[in-house]
Amino acid sequence: MEKTKEDYEVGRQIVVPFLKGKGITKIDTLVLTHADADHMEGAEEVLQEVRVDEIHITPGSTNKNGMRDLMEEVREQHIPMIEKGAGEKIDSSYFQFQYIYPTDATYEGNNDSLVLSMQNRYFHGLFMGDIEKEGELELVKKYPEALKDITLLKIGHHGSKTSSEQSFLELTNPAISIISAGFGNRFGHPHQEVVERLDALQIPFLQTGREGTIEVEITKSGELLVTTF
Numbered sequence: 001m002e003k004t005k006e007d008y009e010v011g012r013q014i015v016v017p018f019l020k021g022k023g024i025t026k027i028d029t030l031v032l033t034h035a036d037a038d039h040m041e042g043a044e045e046v047l048q049e050v051r052v053d054e055i056h057i058t059p060g061s062t063n064k065n066g067m068r069d070l071m072e073e074v075r076e077q078h079i080p081m082i083e084k085g086a087g088e089k090i091d092s093s094y095f096q097f098q099y100i101y102p103t104d105a106t107y108e109g110n111n112d113s114l115v116l117s118m119q120n121r122y123f124h125g126l127f128m129g130d131i132e133k134e135g136e137l138e139l140v141k142k143y144p145e146a147l148k149d150i151t152l153l154k155i156g157h158h159g160s161k162t163s164s165e166q167s168f169l170e171l172t173n174p175a176i177s178i179i180s181a182g183f184g185n186r187f188g189h190p191h192q193e194v195v196e197r198l199d200a201l202q203i204p205f206l207q208t209g210r211e212g213t214i215e216v217e218i219t220k221s222g223e224l225l226v227t228t229f
Contacts (some may be wrong), residue, residue: 011042016049018213026051029090033129053094056079056090056099058129060113067138076132078108084114095120101135110157111135115148122222126172127161128156136168144171151217151224153177155205159190169201176204176226178216180210183209 019025032040035073046052047070048106055074062071062081076079085105090097101115114130136156139147153174156163181189190207190209198205200226206214211228218224 009042009045011045011073012049013176014125015042015181018041019050021107024050026053028053030055031114031116032057032061032070032135033109033115033127034058035061035067035107036110036130037066037128039113040070041064044125046071047073047077047079047103049101052079054082056082056084057113058107059105060086060112064107090183095159098129101131101139110162113156115139115214120218123152123218123224124150125152125154126150126174126215127154130157130160130163130183131159132157132162133165137162139165140165140171147172149173151175153203155179155190157189157195158185158187159207164194166197169203174203175224178214179205179207181207181209185209204214 019027029045030043030046032043032055034040035058035133043055048108058148060083068074068210071081083105084099086100086103088099096117096119098117098119099114100117102112104112110130111132111134113131113135115129115131115135118127118129120126137185148171150172151174153172153176155177159179179190181187190205193206206228208214212229215226215229
């Protein structure tokens with residue numbers, strides 16, 4: 001009998017099993033940083049398997065071609081999809097979640113990624129999407145005190161040489177940083193210049209393509225636990 005080859009679906013085959021393995025059957029807020037496929041592809045499969053209360057997107061990104069399947073699923077399930085930008089917050093009893101970027105409503109790609117600050121008395125994490133040098137410099141100028149010496153930095157744009165600008169890394173000076181980049185990826189991420197910058201500033205980093213899945217836990221006492229598997 002001839003075997004049929006099923007299409008690979010990252011949402012259904014990777015993300016959903018991981019979530020369910022963690023006992024997660026409901027998502028309060030799904031954040032899609034921007035409309036690039038590697039940041040939102042498979043989201044519609046997640047919606048089909050896991051209840052999602054609302055979705056946050058960067059302004060002007062819904063009309064991009066890669067969003068078509070997702071938009072159909074959103075309309076079918078009547079899930080609120082809300083454009084967010086700098087200054088907007090996510091309600092939480094445990095952390096202060098605030099978007100600090102973008103600052104305009106015109107979508108032009110990577111530099112309009114949603115950037116999320118996650119903070120409590122023990123922890124401050126920044127999740128950068130695919131923001132590049134220009135966006136980082138804007139954040140340095142706008143938040144010269146608030147972004148000092150953070151706990152965790154999710155490196156922008158997979159460690160591309162167009163991101164992780166020197167003054168931004170010096171300001172944030174994270175205790176640990178994480179790069180999402182597959183092993184031997186065709187883009188060569190993380191770029192050697194970025195790795196050298198991190199090393200020179202003595203900023204430790206983990207890379208998904210090297211360490212695998214990276215899980216970060218903040219205990220009630222403020223201890224940062226990082227597990228790779």
